[in-house]
Amino acid sequence: MVVRRCLVLLVATAAHVGCTYDFDAFMPSGAIDSDLVDDTSSGDAVADDAAAPLDSAIEDVIADANVEASDDVSVETSADTSADTAADTSADASADGSADTGGATDTGLVDTATPDVPVSCPDPEGKALGTHCYFPLAADNWDKAKAGCEARGAHLVTITSAAEEIHVESIRTGKDRWLGLRRPAGSPIGEGSFAWITTESVTFKKWGGGQPSGAGECAVLRAGNDWADLGCKSPRDPICERD
Known part of the structure; x- marks a missing residue:
């Protein structure tokens, strides 16, 4: 089967x-x-x-x-x-x-850097150095000179380097000129008592021989291109500096 x-x-x-x-x-x-x-x-x-x-x-x-x-x-x-x-x-x-993009990668970043713009120095006999403008001014004593610079948006010149010293000397034109350098009334006579009105450190100095002598509390740039102390009420014209 x-x-x-x-x-x-x-x-x-x-x-x-x-x-x-x-x-x-x-x-x-x-x-x-x-x-x-x-x-x-x-x-x-x-x-x-x-x-x-x-x-x-x-x-x-x-x-x-x-x-x-x-x-x-x-x-x-x-x-x-x-x-x-x-x-x-x-x-x-x-x-x-x-x-x-022409083959370039778009990063989405924007260049915000501001190029250096030449400083305009419209003041009579003014000269620019870097981003600062320097100019002479007709004034009287140190206090009036200080006020005259400030009225023009500037301050009494402060010199913090040899290059700046040479630049200011080219504007001085044979006269003693007030600097923005002063010592407090009654302070000891000596270089260490003087300070710039802008509170910058006094890192550069060009005192003349025997200076400061104690003749005064304010400093001038003399015709011989050195510094000396002088009574603040003495009639002198300043050099102003605009930042």
């Missing part, structure tokens, strides 16, 4: 794929019983019955394979599309950036 069932299945399979078998050569002599021989008239029907479920199973396998293949194609297509889109977007962005 087992042999018969196997043979039926074989017949069904052969019928499905359109093949024929030589069963006499396949089976040993006497292996097929009389029942199977008697049933040859119904062999085609049996084969058809056995092939039906096999057809269904094969169709299911083929359907599953088609679904998997379709899924694989969809995944690959999606991946390829994403990659192509990303590449196109990157290329477009690079092209746009290069076209807009």
Whole structure:
């Protein structure tokens, strides 16, 4: 009976794929019983019955394979599309950036540095040095000289370097000129008692020989291009400095 069932299945399979078998050569002599021989008239029907479920199973396998293949194609297509889109977007962005900026990167920073502007020195006989303007002024004593400079937005000149000293000497024009250097009334006589009215440190000095002598509390730039102390009520013209 087992042999018969196997043979039926074989017949069904052969019928499905359109093949024929030589069963006499396949089976040993006497292996097929009389029942199977008697049933040859119904062999085609049996084969058809056995092939039906096999057809269904094969169709299911083929359907599953088609679904998997379709899924694989969809995944690959999606991946390829994403990659192509990303590449196109990157290329477009690079092209746009290069076209807009000429290949340079826009940092978004603004240059706020202010270029140096030459100082205007409109005062008569005024001369600029760096960002400062120096000019002579007609005045009287030290206090009036100080007030006259301040009225013009300046102050009595302060000299803190050799270069500045030379520049002021070029404006002095042969006269003693008040400086913005003074010591407090009643303070000890000596260089250490003098201070610039702008509170700058007295780092540069050009006192003449024997100066300060104690002659006064205010300092002047003398005609010999050195400094001396003098009574603050003495009539002298100043040099003014505008920052």
